Amino acid sequence: MQFITQTPGSRALVLDSPHSGVVYPPDFLYTCDMATLRRAEDTHVEKLYDFAPALGVHWIEAHFPRSYLDANRNTNEIDVSLFDSPWPGPVETDPHILSKVRLGKGLIWRTTDDGVPIYERRLSVDEVQLRIAQCWQPYHAAVAQAIDAAHARHGYSIHINCHSMPAIASSHATDFPGEAHADFVVGDRDGSTASAALSGQVCAHLRSLGYDVAYNHPYKGVELVRRYGDPAADRHSIQLEINRKLYMNEQTLALTLGFDSLKLHLRSLVDLLLETDPRRL
Template structure:
């Protein structure tokens, strides 16, 4: 069976993960959507923007499967039962924010693309969804948990960066804020609950110092990966980093442009600064 994740162990207190940059489309996907349209759901090239991180001693976790097949940044209860041919036996989400994403067609298994195109012209079975969870969701979260645990054990603290990209303008089905023109970066810590807000503020300030516009917790606060793998009171800090794709690629062709290398250099400096800080000393 093909590998679904790629991991690299670290030696520092820093962990990075890229949950949405996968491009290995499984044979059992069975989608009816134009592959070129599906590819727009990917956080294209994010794994390349951060490919320097393991050499600096940061742990790395990367999903190889596409986000539209299964979104590891959703909880396993966020099942869109309208996709299923038979009954779902597990619990389903009741949290309003989670339900809002499911209604948009962006639950654990996507129903539609960012512009509302249906992904399937068939029903999925509950067993099929469970198999995706077993093959993709659990290994990914287990790998992030292990990397965070090991980093914390080595140093007594850890910083987890959850790495994403976003379109320049929010699509109709991508968010609760359709048509929003995004900042260059959105830093999210679920309103200060997944990381010390002082650490998040430092990240925002450093990025602004590079000349970027930065939004904090709007419109993206962070979702399941930062929620599940953080505990700021125990010195486990998780921050979601969203990068505007216009900074480094042509959103129509997906090709990197001349902004790619300067952005990567700034991300390299950002990671180096995080490696040099102990969040326990923030005052």
């Protein structure tokens, strides 16, 4: 199966969608309800940005679902209770990062956002290592390659890590269960992965379009912006979360009438970023 799509671009802007995959590999062997599992997806995010490659934007998209392997987690964010034998690799010890693992949201998910167990079996070390080799490694290689190419050509890069979020945080999704989310959350890990001026410009543009925008709460950005954002080296990475209520029915996953206008507004944001040189902000 094709695990990722990588479309090279010519501009300084890189977009990636790590959680919109809907191709469920035959070795997944989950036992929870598929409708429940599918609500873990950043459903339709790839459709919201499908105009980008034609503009010369670098595009990377995962086809595997995030519940199979979460490309926005590091390979050491491992829940060792999942395995039928000892995990041979390093395991994260940072208590803040481990809070997500305890919620069942490590590299390999143990539960859905509502706390429903995904498996009725132990996983083998070999099958998880295969998921890392087939999914995580090529996805991260593609993102790194795109950012390197954009930076080499233009002297800077802007990376937008594209996500969606439920209208209300589920019990096992974040550290803030039940919280009503803003229309957008812009995350740069407290200014460590992108310049404050660039993040501020993104927030200001979205607010000018009438949206409620939160900054670094409750999503600051995770592994993909942490790993590739380095504003001091003119490499800027921002995690952008979109509230699903703006464009889809969260129960049926069907697109709603808001999809087209939201897509136009995202196009205006991309157009702005294509004309932005963060070195001059």
